[in-house]
Amino acid sequence: MSWTDERVELLKKLWADGLSASQIAAKLGGVSRNAVIGKVHRLKLSGRAKSTKSSAPRPKRTTAPPRVAGAVHQGGGTRTSAYGGSTVRGGTAVSRGMTATALKQSPDAEALVAPDLRPIEDVVVPIAKRLPLTELSENTCKWPYGDPLTDEFYFCGHSTEEKSPYCKYHGKLAFQQNERRRPR
DNA sequence: CCCTGATTCGC
DNA sequence: GCGAATCAGG
Numbered sequence: 001m002s003w004t005d006e007r008v009e010l011l012k013k014l015w016a017d018g019l020s021a022s023q024i025a026a027k028l029g030g031v032s033r034n035a036v037i038g039k040v041h042r043l044k045l046s047g048r049a050k051s052t053k054s055s056a057p058r059p060k061r062t063t064a065p066p067r068v069a070g071a072v073h074q075g076g077g078t079r080t081s082a083y084g085g086s087t088v089r090g091g092t093a094v095s096r097g098m099t100a101t102a103l104k105q106s107p108d109a110e111a112l113v114a115p116d117l118r119p120i121e122d123v124v125v126p127i128a129k130r131l132p133l134t135e136l137s138e139n140t141c142k143w144p145y146g147d148p149l150t151d152e153f154y155f156c157g158h159s160t161e162e163k164s165p166y167c168k169y170h171g172k173l174a175f176q177q178n179e180r181r182r183p184r
Numbered sequence: 185c186c187c188t189g190a191t192t193c194g195c
Numbered sequence: 196g197c198g199a200a201t202c203a204g205g
Contacts, residue, residue, distance in 0.1 A: 020188065020189085022187085034198055035197070037188095038199090041191085046190080159186070
């Protein structure tokens with residue numbers, strides 16, 4: 001995505017409105033927050049009220065930072081699928097949830113349907129961050145909410161635990177629900 | 185840890 | 196010019 005006049009105008013407006021770089025990046029789409037910040041600086045419209053620095057001016061770097069080819073940091077651009085084929089303890093929770101919804105015709109399917117995307121017992125899931133797909137990163141929970149075919153579709157977005165596509169709440173829920181399910 | 189903006193520098 | 200990598204701070 002390139003910086004068209006319109007996108008620059010929107011950037012200026014949102015920046016002036018006090019939105020953070022990542023928020024602006026999300027609204028613009030197709031760019032990372034770094035890209036936004038970089039553009040802001042090039043446009044020379046940084047220095048917005050707040051002063052983060054002042055003490056200890058950043059020393060210049062002498063060694064070039066190592067660059068990893070194909071690496072993706074925050075924000076937009078190339079990104080692997082949220083579903084990515086990654087599994088968690090015997091199957092994706094995503095597919096499990098979808099399967100449960102699709103299996104309504106099965107006699108005892110009711111036991112499968114309702115609870116699947118819901119907290120159980122005293123396990124409380126804090127309010128989801130409701131991130132769109134474009135806002136997910138490697139470390140955001142990819143537990144889906146809503147119907148992918150509607151506008152009401154978003155992801156949990158909490159920080160995930162290491163090596164897990166889900167946050168501690170959804171990783172735990174998926175695990176516990178899986179164990180509770182008794183085949184009869 | 186999460187986030188923020190700032191900076192450098194390879195492309 | 197662009198933006199990832201990195202830094203410094205909250």
